[in-house]
Amino acid sequence: MASDQRDPDALRVHFGEELRRMRMRAKLSQSQLASALGCTPQWICQLEKADKTVSEQTALDLDTHFKTDGWEHEEGHFLRIYTTIRRAGRHRALLPGFDAYLHHESRAIGIRCFAAQVVPGLLQTESYARGLMMPGESAETLETRVTGRMERQAILTRQNPPMTIFVLDESVLHRPVGGSKAMAEQLDHLIGLEQSLHVDLRVLPYGRVSPAGLEGSFILLSFVQDVDLMYIEAAGVSQLIEGRSTTFKAGVRFSLVMGESLSCTETFELLNRVREEYS
Incomplete structure (x- = not known):
């Protein structure tokens, strides 16, 4: 991902790929994950396809659910990707x-x-x-x-x-x-x-x-x-x-x-x- 660190679109795709990878590893369907997070399966699908803007709360919820490295201190895997997406978006807007x-x-x-x-x-x-x-x-x-x-x-x-x-x-x-x-x-x-x-x-x-x-x-x-x-x-x-x-x-x-x-x-x-x- 090093070459894409300033491309928010590529980073959103990466976020979706990581979400799908962790969901599949946990043997969860989109519906099961949606039920656990209190959202719709369509929302999960859109995140995985990079059709939805990633929010900070979504990243935090995913880190908490999957117990990613650093989630206890709000430094989890998905939040780190979100932070990079946000930084890249600012660079594009400047x-x-x-x-x-x-x-x-x-x-x-x-x-x-x-x-x-x-x-x-x-x-x-x-x-x-x-x-x-x-x-x-x-x-x-x-x-x-x-x-x-x-x-x-x-x-x-x-x-x-x-x-x-x-x-x-x-x-x-x-x-x-x-x-x-x-x-x-x-x-x-x-x-x-x-x-x-x-x-x-x-x-x-x-x-x-x-x-x-x-x-x-x-x-x-x-x-x-x-x-x-x-x-x-x-x-x-x-x-x-x-x-x-x-x-x-x-x-x-x-x-x-x-x-x-x-x-x-x-x-x-x-x-x-x-x-x-x-x-």
Whole structure:
């Protein structure tokens, strides 16, 4: 299965094959196993044929029934396959190149982000994130992307979180992603960051024109020893840049944008005023 570790469809087939193998070894019919698990024989059949999406609870139930290695600690055979399926699904749902960025983001000690269009992923609420999803994608892909985005945010509350600075163009606050209710929730979330010790949030207002802010969004990651990395997205493709010259210029650009932004007090006063527009 090594070559298929990033193919969720192949992994679901593997799950079904393993289910059938264990069922046959236990000399159980599909009906007998279904009766033991409290489901229908059709459900078992669909799992074995990889026609059904595998759920975590299904994996846990199968591990418990067959007493697979590690089942007592929720580390059984079927749960391990399920975890790999889930990981592969996330990889498929990511923008090309974004998985490499996530690896570096998780070990960064500093994150500087200028957002020119939308609230950055690390600060998004679930309803706002859903409002950004492309309608042409499958429901499974959309759910995977939203779940992954929410789980990413754990780095902001972990022990020793990175120091982060986010500068949002004011237009981000007035773009009603997901509708008024979603925007109200999103603004409430941003306002709640005022007391954060690790998140510095600023707004670049309409009244201050910064040429450095007209070139689009970007993120800079800083590390304990490694050089900074720059991340950008455009037209559904992401790019991670590690050239010293490029990241240095991006750092200068971020400083210029930061210099034109509102102070912390002014930022949260503006956030509260805009929040009233969505009441």
